[in-house]
Structures are given as C-alpha cells and as structure tokens.
Amino acid sequence: MNRLYNFTKDLKILYVEDNDTTRETMTDVLVDLFKEVIVAVDGSDALAKYDENKVDIILTDINMPKLNGIEMIRKIRETNKKIPILVLSAYSDSEYFLDTIRLGIDGYIIKPISSEQLLITIGKSAERISLEKENEDYKHNLEAKVKEEITKREYQEKILIQQSKLAAMGEMVDAVAHQWKQPLNLMMMNVDMLQYDFEDNLIDDKYIKDFIIKYENIMTHTIDTLDEFRSFFRPNTSIEKFSVENIIDSTLLLVKDEFVKNNIKFIKDIKEDYFLE
Numbered sequence: 001m002n003r004l005y006n007f008t009k010d011l012k013i014l015y016v017e018d019n020d021t022t023r024e025t026m027t028d029v030l031v032d033l034f035k036e037v038i039v040a041v042d043g044s045d046a047l048a049k050y051d052e053n054k055v056d057i058i059l060t061d062i063n064m065p066k067l068n069g070i071e072m073i074r075k076i077r078e079t080n081k082k083i084p085i086l087v088l089s090a091y092s093d094s095e096y097f098l099d100t101i102r103l104g105i106d107g108y109i110i111k112p113i114s115s116e117q118l119l120i121t122i123g124k125s126a127e128r129i130s131l132e133k134e135n136e137d138y139k140h141n142l143e144a145k146v147k148e149e150i151t152k153r154e155y156q157e158k159i160l161i162q163q164s165k166l167a168a169m170g171e172m173v174d175a176v177a178h179q180w181k182q183p184l185n186l187m188m189m190n191v192d193m194l195q196y197d198f199e200d201n202l203i204d205d206k207y208i209k210d211f212i213i214k215y216e217n218i219m220t221h222t223i224d225t226l227d228e229f230r231s232f233f234r235p236n237t238s239i240e241k242f243s244v245e246n247i248i249d250s251t252l253l254l255v256k257d258e259f260v261k262n263n264i265k266f267i268k269d270i271k272e273d274y275f276l277e
Helices: 002-008 020-031 043-052 069-077 091-102 115-199 205-233 244-261
Strands: 012-016 036-040 057-061 085-089 107-110
Touching: 002 115, 012 020, 012 043, 020 036, 020 057, 036 043, 043 057, 043 069, 057 069, 057 115, 069 085, 069 091, 085 091, 085 115, 107 115, 115 205
Parallel strands: 012 036, 012 057, 057 085, 085 107
Antiparallel strands: none
C-alpha cells in the first residue's frame, strides 16, 4: 500500500460512476490514495470536468446514462492518446471489450470489485505515469544542463577571444612604441648635435635643407605608422576594392622593425598588382 501511495499521492484522478452507492464507496477508497479525486456521475458530466481539470488518470464505468463510457473515452482519445484510462466492467459488458481495446484502454477492473484487483490495476498505471514524469523531468533537466553548459562555454570562448584581442592589442602597442622609439631617438640625437654643429660653423643652407628633408621623412614615417595602427584598431566595415600590394606595404610598415630585430629578410616580388574586394 505504501509503495502504491508513493506513485499516486501527487496524481489527480477522474472517477466516473452513475451508481450512487458504488460511487460513494469507491470514492472513499480513492481519496486515501490520490492527491485529488474528481467525481462525475455520467459520461457527459465527466467530459465537462475533464475539460475543466488537468487530470492524470481516468477510472470509468461503461454503462451510464446520457453518454456511456465508450463514447466518453472515444471523445477523450480524440485529443489525448496518452492519458491512462481504466474501465470498470461487469462480465455482462463483454460486448464492449473489443471497442475498449481499440480505444487503447490501460486496464480493466471487473465487477464486483476486489480491493486487490483495484490496487494492482491502479498501481500499474500510476507507476507508468510516475516513470514517464521522471523521464520528462530527466529530459528537461538534461536539456537545461546542456543549455547551461553551452552558455558557459560560449561565455568562456568570449572571454578567451577578448583576452586574445587584448594580448594582440598589447603586442601592437609594443610595436607602436618600438616604431616610434627609433625615429624619436634619432630626432633627439640630431637636435642635440645642432648646438655643436652651430658652434663648428657647419650649419648653412644645404645643412638646413638636408635637415628638413631628413626630418620630413622621419615624421612622414611616424605619421604613416600611426595611421596604419589606427586602421588596424578601427577597421572599415564597408566593402571596398583594395590593392594587395598596398596591404603588403602597410603590413610591412607595422612589422619591419620586428623583422630587422629578428634578422628576418622579406623580399617583395610583385610583377602585377591585384585588386580585391
């Protein structure tokens, strides 16, 4: 009994019986088993209460006024193929057995009803419902865990991508500093030499012109480097035709000092430039 109650205690049953005495007696038994017992006096009443309530199992008589059990079951099966339906049947109702089989009845309880037969039949259906609910819960929990795991992995991937971007940005900032350090050092060194060259009377028109040309080239290189880095960090999202050779030159401008530092020689041999989109 305790094992059966573990399966039935959270279930709602719709009990359909037109005989007052039988209905009252059976209801007293069912209320001790189920969370809620919804009682109907005939098939028509049962359909109305079935529509109004979410029930887990149906226990019904066959011969009833207004709407018999077979017709009631047929209407319920039109919308619900899975709900367990148990039939209370007398031996004289054997002519209905074939119909109930076709309608997918889950069990028979033969009148006069014995307690053992009643509990066994209800127990089988209640246990099946319990197992189906456990499977649904397991499936739902599994799906939730899979979604949770996917969300975690997507979040971790975003973090890794962000970290890689920051690392790349740090490397690029180092490259910028390296690109600028050399020309700035060169400019500072030459500025320091101005005083000595002036004292040695080396500064003339040619000196000034060479000085200007030299520092225009240095400043142009520095500005070009800055523009290339700005383009790298703020890429243009619009689709435009571009020169492959220009992209190579821009890339070399960013990394050429690293190539020199690591004794890497880059040879550019382009016979014809290509334009891509």
